[in-house]
Structures are given as C-alpha cells and as structure tokens.
Amino acid sequence: MNRSHYFSYVEEKLQLLGLRISQRGRINILDLNIYSETFFAELLNILLNLNLVNLNVFKQNVEGIDLIDTQNSTLAQVSSTCTKQKIESSLCKEIFKEYSGYKFKFISISKDATKLRGYTYKNPHEVSFLPSEDIIDIGTILNIVLNMPINKQKDLYEFIKEELGSEIDILKVDTNLATIINVLASENLSENVDSPEINSFEIDRKIDFNDLTSVKDTMDDYKIFYHKLDEKYAEFDREGSNKSLSIFQIIRKQYQQLVEELETSHEVFYSIIDKVIDIILKSKNYIEIPYEELEMCVNILVVDAFIRCKIFKNPEGYRYVIT
Template identity: 50%
Template sequence: MNRTAYYNYIDEKIHTLAYRIETNGKLNMLHLHMHSESFYLHLLNLLYGYELENLNKVLQNVEAIDLIDHKNKIIIQVSSTCTKNKVESALEKEIIKNYLSYKFKFISISKDASNLRKSKFKNPHGISFSPSRDIIDITSILNEILQKDIAGQMSVYSFIKGELGNGVDVAKLDSNLAIIINILAKENWHGNVGESTVKQFEIERKISHNELDSAKDLIEEYSLFHGRVDSKYSVFDSQGSNKSSSVLATIKREYIKSKKGASDSDEIFFNVIEVLKNKVIESANYSEIPIDELELCIDILVVDAFVRCKIMDNPEGYSYAAS
C-alpha cells in the first residue's frame, strides 16, 4: 500500500468517527465521547510527540480539561461542540487557575474549526492560548498526517486500524467495484443521461430537499467513497469503454422505474439498491462475491449516482461547482 492509500484510509476512518460523533451514531453518546477522548489521546501523542494522559482517570468529572501532558505542559479539551461559547466556557473555569503555566488547546472532533480559529476569546485567567495555533480540528490533523513520510503514515494507519477496526478492505473494494461496474455496464440502455462530469454540492441540502430520512446515514457515510468510484470510472473510460455512462444510465433508469410505485423518497432510494443487487446476482457475468461485500459496492455506486445528480431531485436553483 502506498502513501496515498494509507492517507485515504486514515481520512475515511477519522471522518467516519466524526460523523458518528456528530449524529450520535448507533452508540451511546457517553460511551462514544469517552472512546473519542482515548482515541485522540493516543493519536495526538503519536502525531506531535506529546505525553498526554486522561485527567478524568485521576480526577473524576473534571470540567474544561480532558487530557493533560505534564512534561510538555499542555491541557486539552476534546469536544464535539465547536463554538466560541464552548471554548470560553472552558477558559473561565476555576480549575484553569491550577494550570496557568500550561498551554490550553481545544480539539474539535466533529466540526470544522477554521472560522473559530479567527475569533477572539475571553481568557479571564490568562492561560497561554492562541486560537490560530491551539484550536485543532480534523482538517489540521489530516494535514499533519499528510506531511509525514510513508513510515509515519503507516504508523498512524496501524494505530487507527487497531483502534477503529479494519473497515473496508481497499483492494477488495476496488476489485468488487470493477466486477460490478462491468456487469452493470453491459445493461442495454438508450438515450443520454447528460454530462457525467462530477460536481461537488451540498449533500445535506439535497437530502433535506428529498426528505430522505432512512437513507440519510448511508448517503453521508458512503459519499466518502465518491473519489474512489470516480477513479475506477476514469480507468474504464480511458480505455474507451465509457462504462461510467452505461452504469449511471442503468442506475438512473431503475430510479425512474422505482418512482412509479413507491410512496416516499426512502423507498425509492432503497428500491434502486435492491433492483441493482438482483441484476448483478442474476447476471451471467457474475463472479460470486460475499453478499455483504456486494451490498457495500451497490450502496456505494448508488450513493455516487446521488452525488452526481443522476438520481433524486435537486433543490430549485441549485448551483454546484465541479470538483
């Protein structure tokens, strides 16, 4: 696996954890928050050479401080709430007086903090705190990982793989996607579904516009694989086979059929997935794939079609830029 593959895996797992934190996922929120503190403790130690430990193991229910490094004199609050009020609330706590020789850092584990870094904060106890430097989010962490050589990325990859699970086998996913794209591309289709240029747009807005409830989690999670699908399509299309248009046309046609008998958007969305799965299984070209891997690939391809505006309605006046 090369540097790009390691980084893509790390990116995917950290964003998936962030998504679960933001939406509460399927886990108990208290348990998830505790797990996040432990995860970021070890990740930050690995990235920055800190010697952080969990302060809550020494002092129960400490406000404002989650992690502490006595050697480097750093205290950290880990939070899924990324607001000016949240930071100022921590800075004004009485316990901060005990650590005035330390540096305060704030870690946003679910939200982008670029705007927060530009803010000015009340710091009544005068602890060392520079918003531009000491507010850390997923983007800044990923940038730090990106700067590492392959050995450094492999070290982070091994940690995340052990902490968050194996996740998706990238090599197997690529292989399965190729098989399924080949099968779906052999479908007979007529007409043009329009330009297949990938566009980037506000996925949340489209989900809301279509009143997708049950499909929301799946779309938000698997939209992370859009780049991988695009890469696979590009390889096929560069060989002159134009498989992306064929597959997207097949998905769009099944979407149009599903609209006729479905009662709501969620039903339509999942009907498309089910029909495509059956098409692949029944195909003469089908090489048996474990059902969970097959379903994952079909889910990813349908979500990709959603991202590309091939299925479901777009909000009125919607404007989006090429990625």
C-alpha cells in the same frame, strides 16, 4: 501510491467517526464522546509528538480539561460542542490556576472549527492559548496527516485501523473489480506474458498524444499482461455478459471525474490507480493480499483499460491490436 491509500483510509475513518458522534449526540447517545477522549489523546500524541493522557486517571470529572501532558506542559479539552462560548467557558475554569505555564488546546471532534480560530477569547487566568494554532478539528488533523513522512503515515494508519477498522466500518458490497483482482492474484503472472496481439507502436503513439511520457515505463511494465488479462475477462464474461464491461465503466468513471479535477495527465493516470484501489479495498468480496500485489494487479487493469481505449483520448486511426 501507499501515501494516498494511508491518507484516504485515515480520512474516511475520522470523518465517519465525527459524523457518528454528531448524529448520536442529537439523540443523547454519548458513549463515543467518552471513548474519544483517550482515542484523540493517542492520535495527537502521534501527530504532535505529545504525551497526553486522560486526566481522569489522576482526577475524576475535571471541568474544562480532559487530557494532560505533564512533560510538555499541555492541557486539552475534547468536545463535540464547537462554539466560542464553550471555549471561553473552559478557559474561565478555576482549575487552570493549578497549571500555571501550561498550554491549552481545544479539540473539536465532530464539527469544523475554522471560524473559531479568528475570534478573541476571554482568558482570565492567562492560559497560553493561541486560537490559530491551538483549536484543532478533523480538518486540521487531516492537513497534518497529508504532509507527514510516509513512515509516520503508516504508523498512524495502523493505529486508526486497530482503533476504528471494524467498529465503525462502512457497509461493503461485492464488486466485479474485487472479483477480477482475486482472480489475478491467484495467477502466476510471470508465465506466458508475451502479447503478440498488441501493437506497441500504436500504444506509444497514444502515450505521446496524451502527454504521458512520464508514465511510459509503467505502461511498458504492465502492457505485457494484456493477453493474460484478456483470457481472464473472457472467462469472467461467461458468468455474465456485462461483467468485464462493468469493470471498464467504473475505471472510465474515475477517469472522467479526475480529468476535470487535475491539471496533468500524469496526475490523472496515477489517481485512477489510487481510486480503483480504494474501491477494491472497500469491497466485501475482496480477499486481502499484500498491498504491493494489489497495487500491481490494479496497474495491470488500468494500463489495460488505457490500451483498450477506455481511458484517455485516442490519436486518429489508433489500433492497438495487430491484425
């Protein structure tokens, strides 16, 4: 699902940014803190429909305030220090006398701020500040992202990708999953899709056995590629005896983890697809294709793994190949 892909990408980038800010701060490298002021201004503008800009545009080095939105009467501080003392120190600054009627938001860019939302704060200038709503951290942001409409998630994904996509990307490695996707993507999958070797009755029996009736249409759409994928696996294995096995194992690993976490077989099935897509997108050897094509190819892999007994339980006497 696109929603899962967008959220996972945003989550990874923001968590990694917060980690880097925290670790670099320990050795007094603070360049990311400076750049983060404008980044988080734009991020919150997307999430909260604000018009925050860096206050340095108007006034240099204002203590206690980093961002301002004059249209919505909002001030914000962006900080890698996340303590009660830090927030109270900001609220006590004389600068707030110049912004009567403004709301104040505190943005923790590298540390969890959950405990801070339960405290009462000294607020001598009576700034509009509600800790439960106005203390924002990465967790708060991700919760908003998770519940955003898909079109806004996509806009945010594009923004994060442009800002953080290459500068703080994690180390990528080659994967056999990406290789087989590259192979499938280059094939004309509309040709010769008949698969006389598979026993549709047996596959339907396994679907019923695992309470997967809700995904039967998906199974039917992609099981027809069994024969073509079988050919590709055979070619693939000529390069190394464990190549196709490694693909089955990584798909099975996702299944084993998810079946312990999720309640329904339906959720497990589609979450396996999402997890496999994430692995491929993070692979160094993945040749980028339109997301819809990637999702289609991964559906083929996962349905095939289901047919071949690699994921989900088999009913007694299950035989997916016609003899």
